[in-house]
Amino acid sequence: MADSEEFTVWRTARPKELLYNGKVVPLPDNWTLVKSGDAGLTRRLKSCGAPYWVLVHKRRNRIESLGLFMDKDTAAAVKAELDAERETPEYQKQLASSRRSREKKQLRYEQDFYQAVLEFLNFAPCYKELAEAMAHLVSDHAVPVGSGTVARTSTIPIEQRAEAAVIAWMRHQTTAYDNMMIARVKGERRAVRRQLAATSREVLKRYRRGDTILPDCPLYAALQEKQGFFS
Numbered sequence: 687m688a689d690s691e692e693f694t695v696w697r698t699a700r701p702k703e704l705l706y707n708g709k710v711v712p713l714p715d716n717w718t719l720v721k722s723g724d725a726g727l728t729r730r731l732k733s734c735g736a737p738y739w740v741l742v743h744k745r746r747n748r749i750e751s752l753g754l755f756m757d758k759d760t761a762a763a764v765k766a767e768l769d770a771e772r773e774t775p776e777y778q779k780q781l782a783s784s785r786r787s788r789e790k791k792q793l794r795y796e797q798d799f800y801q802a803v804l805e806f807l808n809f810a811p812c813y814k815e816l817a818e819a820m821a822h823l824v825s826d827h828a829v830p831v832g833s834g835t836v837a838r839t840s841t842i843p844i845e846q847r848a849e850a851a852v853i854a855w856m857r858h859q860t861t862a863y864d865n866m867m868i869a870r871v872k873g874e875r876r877a878v879r880r881q882l883a884a885t886s887r888e889v890l891k892r893y894r895r896g897d898t899i900l901p902d903c904p905l906y907a908a909l910q911e912k913q914g915f916f917s
Contacts, residue, residue: 695739721753736760800825802848810896824855856886860904
């Protein structure tokens with residue numbers, strides 16, 4: 687394989703052999719794996735000019751990087767240089783500034799997402815406090831960085847994220863979904879989710895209309911359990 691390009695490789699049963707384009711290739715001498723997790727180091731290694739291979743695996747129907755294979759001495763030198771830079775006052779100042787900026791951005795997003803959830807719920811005025819309580823619960827679960835929820839994606843509008851987050855929260859909090867035995871048939875889990883989503887939407891309609899809510903309402907029960915809203 688040429689050194690000037692980025693190559694994607696997969697593990698094999700042998701630690702010194704990898705799979706590239708369906709063919710087994712030997713790991714070059716003195717190469718080591720620099721695991722993923724430090725984005726700054728990964729960028730620096732990729733841009734240092736030395737050849738490298740990207741080790742990947744498949745997780746939940748998507749390809750994820752596990753790290754980079756490259757010359758051990760080169761990787762160590764680049765890491766040492768980066769570590770030294772990170773100890774300088776200038777870097778620490780920049781790091782603190784970036785952290786504050788991220789915190790402000792996260793706070794704005796939390797507020798925007800909460801409002802989007804509240805607007806999606808659109809409960810009748812008599813259930814205003816309930817809607818606010820539910821919006822907080824959904825947002826607190828969905829918005830944190832690293833939560834892996836639909837709220838963290840940027841591929842769909844925030845209104846759609848809010849709707850999906852509400853339906854997902856209700857699926858886990860107001861239905862028996864987590865304890866269901868779902869057949870391992872293609873499309874079955876998706877069909878179950880659609881059915882439960884339809885049920886959740888019917889529940890939401892009652893609150894939007896301002897109907898009298900009975901004690902056996904699953905949403906009523908979930909909020910009672912979470913924070914004793916009705917106590």
